[in-house]
Structures are given as C-alpha cells and as structure tokens.
Amino acid sequence: MQDAHLWWIAAALAIAAELASGTFYLLMIAIGLAAGAIAAHAGLATSGQVVAAAVVGAGAVALWTWRRSREPAGPAATADPGLNLDIGETVHVSAWDAEGCARIHHRGADWTAVWAGSPHEPPPGPGTYTIRALRGNRFVVGR
Known part of the structure; x- marks a missing residue:
C-alpha cells in the first residue's frame, strides 16, 4: 500500500473520531494528516511527509487555539x-x-x-x- 493511502486512511479515522467525540481539535489533526498525504503524492520522502503533517497539524491547532482565545467568553x-x-x-x-x-x-x-x-x-x-x-x-x- 502506498504511503499516501495510509495518510488518507489516518485522516479519515481522525475525522470519524472527531464526529464521534465532537472534539474540534481532531479535525485540525486530520488537516495535518491530509497534508502528509499530499506530501506523499508530491513524492517527498517519509521524513518530509511527517514534517509536513506535523507542521500543518500543529499550525492548525495553534491557529484554532489563538482564534478561540480572541473570542469573548460566553455567559457562565x-x-x-x-x-x-x-x-x-x-x-x-x-x-x-x-x-x-x-x-x-x-x-x-x-x-x-x-x-x-x-x-x-x-x-x-x-x-x-x-x-x-x-x-x-x-x-x-x-x-
């Protein structure tokens, strides 16, 4: 099985887990896994795929956390x-x-x-x- 298929399967599992749990951060991780799949399609080595997935996933989580911190808190x-x-x-x-x-x-x-x-x-x-x-x-x- 190609590396890209494994990345897409992992992304699909992360999306399924997000739908089951409602944890929006898993969707951000799935975006990172999809970036790993795209890197595999681009022909990068396994280390490049992991770096792409980690950078995009961590960046998405950091961006989402920053965005939520800027929103006013709802009522108690x-x-x-x-x-x-x-x-x-x-x-x-x-x-x-x-x-x-x-x-x-x-x-x-x-x-x-x-x-x-x-x-x-x-x-x-x-x-x-x-x-x-x-x-x-x-x-x-x-x-």
Missing part, C-alpha cells in the same frame, strides 16, 4: 439562558427579609430569591423582578 453556566430556562423569567417578590432574601412562587413551587445588586445595597422593595442567574438552588433576581 449559571447565567446562561440556553442551559437554564428560568433565566429571563419574571417573578413577583412580595417582601424581602433582612438578609436580602425573599420567598417566591415560580413554576408551582416555592423558591428562595436573592438580590442581584451589591450586598451593601438593600433590595428596592416588593415588585416584579427578572431572574438573572442561579446560585445553587437560589434564584438571583434583579430589575
């Missing part, structure tokens, strides 16, 4: 409305206690809500609030 899991459907919902607070907590009724159950503002700033008073995040089993609410 405790404040991500895509993970917690309660975030963004409105609730009614009838009274706040001295510790800045309130008992609210939401989705057919009683919950503890805490004020999203500064700990030194008291909650504004009774009224309608929006769930901003989850802290443990407490809703963090704000206006």
Whole structure:
C-alpha cells in the first residue's frame, strides 16, 4: 500500500473520531494528516511527509487555539439562558427579609430569591423582578 493511502486512511479515522467525540481539535489533526498525504503524492520522502503533517497539524491547532482565545467568553453556566430556562423569567417578590432574601412562587413551587445588586445595597422593595442567574438552588433576581 502506498504511503499516501495510509495518510488518507489516518485522516479519515481522525475525522470519524472527531464526529464521534465532537472534539474540534481532531479535525485540525486530520488537516495535518491530509497534508502528509499530499506530501506523499508530491513524492517527498517519509521524513518530509511527517514534517509536513506535523507542521500543518500543529499550525492548525495553534491557529484554532489563538482564534478561540480572541473570542469573548460566553455567559457562565449559571447565567446562561440556553442551559437554564428560568433565566429571563419574571417573578413577583412580595417582601424581602433582612438578609436580602425573599420567598417566591415560580413554576408551582416555592423558591428562595436573592438580590442581584451589591450586598451593601438593600433590595428596592416588593415588585416584579427578572431572574438573572442561579446560585445553587437560589434564584438571583434583579430589575
């Protein structure tokens, strides 16, 4: 079997592993393996093929890592409305206690809500609030 065939088989296996695991970095490695196959088609020796695969694969991983580091971080899991459907919902607070907590009724159950503002700033008073995040089993609410 020719060297190029082995490189293409390795690239296909890396793509299959990426599809099974969802690890995008395996796709970058597959690009490097494809570069090794192209180097084999170009007639380079085995050492040249390995160098081509390593340089392109490592470069693709480095480029992807650099690109991801420049993107703004998404919301924390405790404040991500895509993970917690309660975030963004409105609730009614009838009274706040001295510790800045309130008992609210939401989705057919009683919950503890805490004020999203500064700990030194008291909650504004009774009224309608929006769930901003989850802290443990407490809703963090704000206006």
